[in-house]
Amino acid sequence: MFDYLIVGAGFAGSVLAERLATQMNKKVLIIDKRNHIAGNAYDHFNKDGILVHKYGPHIFHTNSKDVFDYLSRFTEWRPYEHRVQASVDGQLVPIPINLDTINKLYGLNLTSFEVEDFFQSKAEEINPIRTSEDVVVSRVGRELYEKFFRNYTRKQWGMDPSELDKSVTSRVPVRTNRDDRYFSDTYQAMPLRGYTYMFEKMLDHPNIKIMLNTDYHEILDVIPFREMIYTGPVDEYFDFRYGKLPYRSLEFKHETLDEQLHQPAPVVNYPNEHPYTRITEFKYLTGQQHPKTSIVYEYPKAEGDPYYPVPKPENAELYTRYKKLADETPGVHFVGRLATYRYYNMDQVVAQALTLFKKLSATKEVVKLADRAPVKLNGNGKAKTLNGVVAGISSNGKHKAD
Numbered sequence: 001m002f003d004y005l006i007v008g009a010g011f012a013g014s015v016l017a018e019r020l021a022t023q024m025n026k027k028v029l030i031i032d033k034r035n036h037i038a039g040n041a042y043d044h045f046n047k048d049g050i051l052v053h054k055y056g057p058h059i060f061h062t063n064s065k066d067v068f069d070y071l072s073r074f075t076e077w078r079p080y081e082h083r084v085q086a087s088v089d090g091q092l093v094p095i096p097i098n099l100d101t102i103n104k105l106y107g108l109n110l111t112s113f114e115v116e117d118f119f120q121s122k123a124e125e126i127n128p129i130r131t132s133e134d135v136v137v138s139r140v141g142r143e144l145y146e147k148f149f150r151n152y153t154r155k156q157w158g159m160d161p162s163e164l165d166k167s168v169t170s171r172v173p174v175r176t177n178r179d180d181r182y183f184s185d186t187y188q189a190m191p192l193r194g195y196t197y198m199f200e201k202m203l204d205h206p207n208i209k210i211m212l213n214t215d216y217h218e219i220l221d222v223i224p225f226r227e228m229i230y231t232g233p234v235d236e237y238f239d240f241r242y243g244k245l246p247y248r249s250l251e252f253k254h255e256t257l258d259e260q261l262h263q264p265a266p267v268v269n270y271p272n273e274h275p276y277t278r279i280t281e282f283k284y285l286t287g288q289q290h291p292k293t294s295i296v297y298e299y300p301k302a303e304g305d306p307y308y309p310v311p312k313p314e315n316a317e318l319y320t321r322y323k324k325l326a327d328e329t330p331g332v333h334f335v336g337r338l339a340t341y342r343y344y345n346m347d348q349v350v351a352q353a354l355t356l357f358k359k360l361s362a363t364k365e366v367v368k369l370a371d372r373a374p375v376k377l378n379g380n381g382k383a384k385t386l387n388g389v390v391a392g393i394s395s396n397g398k399h400k401a402d
């Protein structure tokens with residue numbers, strides 16, 4: 001009998017597995033339908049031996065000392081400040097827009113004070129600010145909006161910024177100084193040996209069993225547990241009772257090139273040309289020395305793995321209905337980006353999971369989901385499930401390159 005079945009071995013599930021096992025001595029089974037731990041943060045050495053992020057670049061940044069200290073138990077860090085350039089009007093310029101972006105783009109030599117006047121002279125008065133277009137046009141004007149934001153957003157979301165909630169572009173700052181860092185958080189660093197290694201450390205405990213290649217439906221009736229922590233899509237848990245929550249997806253095209261370095265920045269955005277939105281070169285992120293280099297192209301698309309919840313009022317309303325169902329489901333805790341239908345960064349998911357852990361450790365009452373017949377795991381670490389699927393269980397979740 002497991003105390004907890006945790007569905008999903010990403011940040012949300014793995015943080016909770018670690019806390020419950022080490023702090024409350026709970027017996028935990030963590031499962032994932034993918035063939036690896038670490039969720040979307042999964043990284044691995046490709047066949048040329050270069051460390052790449054399978055699901056696109058993941059840059060760690062946070063203002064939370066608690067989150068940074070917590071993760072520091074499982075990894076050392078490599079200091080890393082992320083930088084992005086955008087290809088606009090035939091040249092590469094810093095994004096977020098800063099003083100250098102404007103001077104380079106327009107062949108000017110403005111100071112910080114002058115560039116603020118420049119923005120103000122271009123900005124349009126919009127009241128109230130409702131959409132992503134409103135946010136940008138009211139800050140820097142229509143021309144820069146067209147050059148940097150309009151087409152990028154259309155590619156990324158399949159919608160015009162005028163149809164999207166203001167939250168999407170509000171995340172991108174505009175600077176009057178020369179700071180070209182993508183993030184301004186207090187803690188900016190990459191796990192020294194990669195994310196997957198950090199997850200292996202997190203899950204390395206005798207109370208934690210890991211089962212990969214397994215959808216939770218396959219084991220629900222055969223492996224007994226007391227409570228569930230669910231980090232998958234909330235609409236899927238309720239069999240899409242009210243319809244599907246819309247997500248935007250991505251296709252990643254990975255490539256290894258026979259050259260030391262491919263581009264002049266870790267990420268280059270292409271707002272206006274090409275069907276892809278950006279190219280990331282991993283060696284900048286990881287600091288790895290290698291005679292070859294690996295890059296990834298991101299092609300946004302409507303169908304596929306759920307990556308970005310689409311921030312529109314009707315979707316938020318639909319989620320509210322699912323949240324009500326989730327709140328009324330005893331013995332199941334919904335946590336993480338898919339289960340709460342929010343775009344969260346990694347640090348926010350860690351914080352959300354730590355908060356849930358505090359709540360769980362404060363609650364003494366144990367809710368029993370149902371009486372389930374115990375199932376035997378055989379000697380070679382395989383569990384035979386009812387519908388005949390055999391899933392591998394390991395106690396450390398070691399991943400292999402793919």
Ligand SMILES: Cc1cc2nc3c(=O)[nH]c(=O)nc-3n(C[C@H](O)[C@H](O)[C@H](O)COP(=O)(O)OP(=O)(O)OC[C@H]3O[C@@H](n4cnc5c(N)ncnc54)[C@H](O)[C@@H]3O)c2cc1C
Binds near residue numbers: 009039215232338
């Ligand atoms: C392209 C991209 C780039 C990103 N870049 C950054 C970044 O630079 N910095 C940053 O902080 N954040 C970034 N993020 C966000 C980051 O990926 C998330 O914050 C984080 O992965 C969320 O963790 P999670 O545990 O909630 O979800 P996930 O990592 O998605 O984990 C959920 C897991 O549940 C599993 N699962 C789902 N359904 C089932 C089921 N039925 N049965 C079994 N298992 C199931 C899934 O396979 C998945 O592994 C990025 C996201 C994307 C899409």
